[in-house]
Amino acid sequence: MNLNSTELLRSIKKKKKLSYFGHTKRHESLQKLMLEGKVDRSRGRGRRRKSWTTNVAEMTNMRVNAAAKEAMEREGWRSMASNLFKEKEPS
Numbered sequence: 001m002n003l004n005s006t007e008l009l010r011s012i013k014k015k016k017k018l019s020y021f022g023h024t025k026r027h028e029s030l031q032k033l034m035l036e037g038k039v040d041r042s043r044g045r046g047r048r049r050k051s052w053t054t055n056v057a058e059m060t061n062m063r064v065n066a067a068a069k070e071a072m073e074r075e076g077w078r079s080m081a082s083n084l085f086k087e088k089e090p091s
Contacts, residue, residue: 014059018081021056022071059084 024031035052053064060067071077
């Protein structure tokens with residue numbers, strides 16, 4: 001496997017983000033409220049930033065609701081998150 005350090009760091013960050021997404025979806029907490037965007041505040045100016053849940057949806061190739069439902073099953077979510085970024089061996 002030939003990965004340079006930046007690709008390795010990106011894949012680790014993505015795996016950590018998916019793991020934390022699963023953790024927050026399984027618990028009732030302030031982080032879950034923030035993740036779901038239920039915090040009262042005013043909108044900022046300019047282009048809308050890419051949301052954290054949009055990143056999760058893009059990484060998993062799933063809709064956010066489907067990813068949230070999948071995250072409720074801890075073992076399945078962990079195996080999916082860890083296997084998602086493994087580099088495929090050339091044929």
